[in-house]
């Protein structure tokens with residue numbers, strides 16, 4: 001079987017994995033999808049840790065690609081920190097709750113997995129990395145987690161430069177520190193404007209002929225396949241671990257915004273991994289929950305919530321979810337979403353610390369609340385896993401007053417925070433950006 005990648009909007013061109021990650025977005029504006037699905041039986045998969053599972057399940061997707069031979073070294077490099085599955089609660093009558101901790105990477109959020117895998121791929125592409133004639137210049141607009149993860153993943157890599165644009169004063173103090181602690185090939189810009197201004201500037205930069213003469217610009221956007229595929233690996237590994245121990249399927253509740261993390265889980269299930277239900281847990285941005293409940297598809301501006309990395313009003317990965325379930329009735333019966341407001345996030349953080357001693361970040365709390373709102377029968381019959389997308393330490397300003405305790409900073413974040421701050425301010429216009437990138 002030879003798998004290629006194809007646009008979600010019907011452009012018939014088939015690309016290999018390397019071409020798809022360099023392209024990012026398909027020429028017709030669609031997102032890349034695999035042309036075929038690998039099919040595994042759980043017992044065929046022998047790998048234990050993340051790198052071994054990655055090698056095995058991603059192999060058919062890279063077959064025939066220039067990066068195929070490099071997959072073992074890419075997997076070893078990208079998956080060099082754990083994604084532990086930690087028990088929270090087990091009901092004597094059957095059901096259980098675990099948490100999949102995805103925040104043990106350098107910037108303490110799940111986006112480290114995708115950013116590091118993409119960076120490891122790009123470094124090994126022919127004509128890139130140490131062999132690049134001109135550096136590949138990655139421009140990222142960020143409202144928080146993405147910029148830090150991309151900066152960390154590409155920092156000090158030969159043949160790459162990164163510019164991170166964030167809105168001055170509009171990211172949390174903790175997030176700002178991890179956006180501004182870089183040197184060498186990573187520059188940070190505090191833009192006099194909003195996140196939308198940052199995004200607009202990046203889009204204008206990609207279309208600007210003057211910048212194109214000087215820089216090879218690229219994006220490390222979350223819709224890039226090189227960020228999505230590695231996310232399937234931790235769902236595969238967690239579900240296999242659970243299945244080997246219990247013979248049962250693992251059911252996931254995923255804090256969702258742009259739906260990249262959730263689509264990776266649906267892909268892993270389609271490939272045959274022992275995954276049961278997949279529930280989407282959204283904040284007060286209601287585009288997806290309302291659509292899945294039967295209303296028309298109505299993208300809208302995002303609203304600000306405590307779970308800010310999920311403040312998305314027009315989730316681009318919806319196209320990939322729809323491609324999995326082309327019939328809208330099937331989509332609505334297969335995929336369930338729940339919306340959680342800020343007050344419930346606060347209460348859940350407070351209550352679960354008291355009941356279980358567990359400290360959630362606001363995004364993880366959305367999933368924990370969604371679990372608490374399952375029917376008693378669903379909780380009693382199934383083995384659930386909530387996905388912890390970030391460390392609570394990244395959101396200490398929100399979490400500490402609720403639990404009335406200090407949150408311990410993970411060593412990886414402390415190491416970043418010990419670095420000197422380096423940031424330039426930038427007016428929100430293209431001239432200013434051109435000047436800054438000289």
Ligand SMILES: *Cc1c(COP(=O)(O)O)cnc(C)c1O
Nearest residue numbers: 145257258259260261309389390
């Ligand atoms: C990005 C992010 C999310 C949302 O993930 P999507 O793939 O966009 O759905 C959730 N939690 C945290 C902490 C994030 O950084």
